[in-house]
Amino acid sequence: MPQYSLTINGQSHQVDVDADTPILWVLRDTLQLVGTKYGCGIAQCGACTIHIDGKAARSCSLPIGAAVGKKITTIEGLSEDGSHPVQQAWIEHDVPQCGYCQAGQIMTASAFLAENKNPTDQQIVEAMNGNICRCGTYTRIKAAVKTAAKNS
Amino acid sequence: MTKNINTNRRSFLKVSAAAGGGMVIGFNFLGCESKPRIPEYVAPNLEIPEKWNTLNGFLRIGENGVVTIMSPNPEIGQNVKTAMPMIVAEELDADWDRVIVEQAGLDTDNFVRQIAGGSQSIRFGWKSLRETGAKARHMLLMAASEKLEVPIEELSTEKGKIYHKATDRVLDYGEVATAAASMEVPEEITLKDPKDFKLIGQSTRNVDGFKIAQGSPLFGLDVMEEGMKIAMIEHPPAFGMKIKSIDDSAARAMNGIIDVVRINVEPEGWNPQWSDVNAYPELVAVVGESTWQVMKAKKALNIQWENDSDLENSAGHEATMKEALASGNGEVARIDGDPDKAFEMADKVIEKTYSAPFLAHNTMEPMNFYANVKENSAELIGPIQTAQFLEGTLEGVLGIPKENISIMMTRMGGGFGRRLYGHFGTEAALISKAVKAPVKLVYTREDDMTQGTYRPAYMVTYKAGLDTSGNLIAFQIKGAGIPGSPVFHNRYPAGAVDNYKVENYQVATNISTGAWRAPRSNFIATAEQSFLDEVAEAAGKDPIDFRIALFDKAKDNPVGSDNDYDAERYAGVLRLVKEKSGWSTDKPGVYRGVSAYYCHNSYVAQVLDVIVEDGVPKVDKVYCAVDCGIVVNPEGAINQIEGGIVDGIGHAMYSTLTFEDGVPQQSNFDKYRLIRQKEAPKSIEVHFVDNGVDPTGLGEPSLPPIGAALANALYRATGTRLYSQPYINQVELLG
Ligand code: FES
Numbered sequence: 001m002p003q004y005s006l007t008i009n010g011q012s013h014q015v016d017v018d019a020d021t022p023i024l025w026v027l028r029d030t031l032q033l034v035g036t037k038y039g040c041g042i043a044q045c046g047a048c049t050i051h052i053d054g055k056a057a058r059s060c061s062l063p064i065g066a067a068v069g070k071k072i073t074t075i076e077g078l079s080e081d082g083s084h085p086v087q088q089a090w091i092e093h094d095v096p097q098c099g100y101c102q103a104g105q106i107m108t109a110s111a112f113l114a115e116n117k118n119p120t121d122q123q124i125v126e127a128m129n130g131n132i133c134r135c136g137t138y139t140r141i142k143a144a145v146k147t148a149a150k151n152s
Numbered sequence: 153m154t155k156n157i158n159t160n161r162r163s164f165l166k167v168s169a170a171a172g173g174g175m176v177i178g179f180n181f182l183g184c185e186s187k188p189r190i191p192e193y194v195a196p197n198l199e200i201p202e203k204w205n206t207l208n209g210f211l212r213i214g215e216n217g218v219v220t221i222m223s224p225n226p227e228i229g230q231n232v233k234t235a236m237p238m239i240v241a242e243e244l245d246a247d248w249d250r251v252i253v254e255q256a257g258l259d260t261d262n263f264v265r266q267i268a269g270g271s272q273s274i275r276f277g278w279k280s281l282r283e284t285g286a287k288a289r290h291m292l293l294m295a296a297s298e299k300l301e302v303p304i305e306e307l308s309t310e311k312g313k314i315y316h317k318a319t320d321r322v323l324d325y326g327e328v329a330t331a332a333a334s335m336e337v338p339e340e341i342t343l344k345d346p347k348d349f350k351l352i353g354q355s356t357r358n359v360d361g362f363k364i365a366q367g368s369p370l371f372g373l374d375v376m377e378e379g380m381k382i383a384m385i386e387h388p389p390a391f392g393m394k395i396k397s398i399d400d401s402a403a404r405a406m407n408g409i410i411d412v413v414r415i416n417v418e419p420e421g422w423n424p425q426w427s428d429v430n431a432y433p434e435l436v437a438v439v440g441e442s443t444w445q446v447m448k449a450k451k452a453l454n455i456q457w458e459n460d461s462d463l464e465n466s467a468g469h470e471a472t473m474k475e476a477l478a479s480g481n482g483e484v485a486r487i488d489g490d491p492d493k494a495f496e497m498a499d500k501v502i503e504k505t506y507s508a509p510f511l512a513h514n515t516m517e518p519m520n521f522y523a524n525v526k527e528n529s530a531e532l533i534g535p536i537q538t539a540q541f542l543e544g545t546l547e548g549v550l551g552i553p554k555e556n557i558s559i560m561m562t563r564m565g566g567g568f569g570r571r572l573y574g575h576f577g578t579e580a581a582l583i584s585k586a587v588k589a590p591v592k593l594v595y596t597r598e599d600d601m602t603q604g605t606y607r608p609a610y611m612v613t614y615k616a617g618l619d620t621s622g623n624l625i626a627f628q629i630k631g632a633g634i635p636g637s638p639v640f641h642n643r644y645p646a647g648a649v650d651n652y653k654v655e656n657y658q659v660a661t662n663i664s665t666g667a668w669r670a671p672r673s674n675f676i677a678t679a680e681q682s683f684l685d686e687v688a689e690a691a692g693k694d695p696i697d698f699r700i701a702l703f704d705k706a707k708d709n710p711v712g713s714d715n716d717y718d719a720e721r722y723a724g725v726l727r728l729v730k731e732k733s734g735w736s737t738d739k740p741g742v743y744r745g746v747s748a749y750y751c752h753n754s755y756v757a758q759v760l761d762v763i764v765e766d767g768v769p770k771v772d773k774v775y776c777a778v779d780c781g782i783v784v785n786p787e788g789a790i791n792q793i794e795g796g797i798v799d800g801i802g803h804a805m806y807s808t809l810t811f812e813d814g815v816p817q818q819s820n821f822d823k824y825r826l827i828r829q830k831e832a833p834k835s836i837e838v839h840f841v842d843n844g845v846d847p848t849g850l851g852e853p854s855l856p857p858i859g860a861a862l863a864n865a866l867y868r869a870t871g872t873r874l875y876s877q878p879y880i881n882q883v884e885l886l887g
């Protein structure tokens with residue numbers, strides 16, 4: 001199996017995995033970073049969203065090679081102590097129901113807010129549209145993104 | 153384990169002064185290590201005590217006054233892990249900031265009804281949770297009364313402290329916890345007057361909220377155990393097929409693959425329970441080192457399938473339901489007065505047929521389970537709504553006695569009824585047994601969507617007769633479903649119409665179906681409330697006034713005695729939503745639909761506003777009035793209601809599962825459409841009826857009526873009445 005050097009949440013890792021392994025499964029199985037979730041495996045739901053060089057990406061549909069030489073951030077590395085404004089806004093608005101989709105939602109929202117500090121409602125809705133929440137917490141997600149934008 | 157001790161209700165509150173920070177007796181699961189595998193909620197900055205005193209099955213108090221409250225029921229996103237401990241803490245007068253909430257494992261000795269289903273956790277737990285807290289508080293007071301040498305009546309409690317006001321003395325619960333643990337458990341206890349509630353009725357944050365925001369491992373899919381292998385199943389591609397032969401040579405030769413085994417969750421002689429619904433008892437399982445390797449090997453399996461029974465089609469389903477309804481040989485479930493004659497005499501007769509397709513549950517976290525089965529023991533960890541039934545199935549299928557089986561419930565990435573049916577737990581156990589190793593069984597999204605316990609497909613024909621003044625004088629419902637009718641014959645408008653009849657029709661199928669959030673109600677409410685809207689229009693009446701007139705009749709002069717609702721509470725939510733939505737004021741450019749329903753012991757009424765942007769309708773705002781008695785945790789309750797509304801709009805509008813030759817035509821979110829952020833209402837406003845009655849369910853009741861509020865609003869916006877779900881096949885909705 002080929003070897004890959006990765007930088008994840010500021011730490012370097014060496015992994016031995018098949019070349020076609022999606023980043024998602026390297027994170028979950030090999031590195032035991034299970035905050036990044038599996039929802040569909042075909043880039044449809046956003047549960048597996050991570051940041052690659054600060055941009056939101058679907059880790060289920062990118063082979064591990066795509067992570068080499070890049071800065072990967074997962075939900076575990078968004079902040080050390082849950083203090084990122086998006087995480088704080090999620091707690092404040094008590095967004096989650098089951099919670100399963102929320103790491104992906106938070107990663108999408110944080111990448112979006114890093115680019116757009118002062119979004120309109122319409123832009124928030126557009127940005128978050130790729131992330132499915134089966135429990136239907138959409139109105140809270142929208143409200144939390146607005147709060148996070150204010151506090152960023 | 154204490155499981156083989158035969159306990160009764162009295163010893164439910166058996167006292168034991170167990171020390172040590174480990175699991176309470178009765179909650180341990182085999183091989184439990186010092187570190188809990190499922191991280192628990194700990195309020196920030198709490199110091200974990202070194203010594204715990206166990207007051208009862210729910211409660212431990214540390215010498216520093218920190219309290220651990222067990223949450224007995226499975227958490228599927230309905231937020232019982234916050235609400236149930238809140239009820240205990242209320243009667244205990246605990247300081248919520250010094251409370252740790254811990255998920256209990258399956259323990260039928262200590263807990264009753266550890267099930268998530270039917271929106272009943274709070275309703276059934278209400279009294280016993282309160283008594284548990286109150287009795288523990290009394291034991292603390294007894295200990296304090298001895299210590300302070302004052303009569304118990306002179307003591308009061310607040311936020312984890314005991315006060316003797318006369319002498320200005322204060323004790324922390326922690327100071328008397330050890331003594332309290334050896335006090336006699338009171339037989340009888342007086343509960344608080346709900347007026348004095350301090351915690352109940354206060355919005356309290358989800359106890360796992362912080363962990364969720366940090367991506368902590370909470371879910372079944374996150375379970376990692378020593379030596380654990382990954383397993384996946386391959387099931388037949390079509391309902392009506394089974395395995396003929398397996399060539400696994402290519403799969404076995406692949407990197408990281410350990411074994412390929414064939415399992416049967418219904419071995420000969422085993423009688424399945426209700427929770428064992430499963431169309432494919434025989435499966436092929438691939439076991440390997442990592443998820444991706446197993447996923448690839450699964451694709452390399454060469455399995456021949458053969459027909460076992462009919463291969464069904466959606467077109468055929470619709471035709472069969474139509475035929476059934478037309479056959480006239482349904483089972484009559486209720487008849488009041490003389491409907492046939494009343495229809496003959498009616499001035500106007502309206503007859504409409506409504507239908508809805510099969511639906512998959514599509515919990516965001518696919519089915520999975522961890523199992524470690526040994527010679528005579530089984531340890532399971534995973535997302536299950538009905539652990540005690542899974543335990544029974546495992547006992548039968550594995551031949552291992554219950555006391556040697558432990559099941560730990562993880563937080564669940566959604567339930568919606570899917571995890572009532574625990575075949576995936578049994579599958580994990582059988583795979584572990586076959587490969588003699590601990591395994592985590594993981595379904596791919598495709599496995600999950602194409603091996604469901606689906607919401608049945610439904611078709612129902614309503615007929616209403618109006619007299620010349622627009623009064624409803626006759627009402628008939630003919631309901632068909634694959635496999636069963638969705639009609640509740642004693643629900644509204646039964647009791648409000650003199651001449652009333654219900655007929656039910658059943659259509660057999662080999663597609664596995666089961667409970668899906670608000671079973672039957674999820675369809676019938678939408679059909680009924682869409683129909684009543686049309687009838688009110690034909691009668692020339694306002695849709696809310698028309699419904700309220702029927703409730704008045706059901707209240708003052710009910711027909712029959714078996715009417716399954718309280719007409720006054722029902723009308724109450726309609727009146728509340730009418731007022732809060734400003735129904736009586738015209739809002740130019742806003743098209744409004746109303747709907748109301750009663751299920752799972754709670755009453756809900758909704759007004760949904762549609763606006764039109766660039767010629768396309770869009771859901772703007774939803775007003776919702778709810779009567780669920782005392783609201784334990786308002787913010788959590790509102791979240792549930794919002795979720796039900798979004799879920800209901802989404803499924804009525806977009807979702808469908810269709811079949812061709814037994815093959816589900818949607819297997820992932822590219823084809824199976826779920827509601828997304830853009831399509832969700834812009835805002836949702838929730839109002840509760842404040843009546844102080846004991847709390848009832850909230851996980852389901854807001855979903856059933858909303859589909860009709862949407863259909864009725866869309867009718868006003870577009871002029872098209874909607875009869876067949878998903879509505880997207882007939883009208884566009886802006887996203
Ligand atoms: S799991 Fe990657 S988008 Fe769904």
Ligand code: FES
Nearest residue numbers: 098099133134135
């Ligand atoms: S909170 Fe359950 S899927 Fe979003």
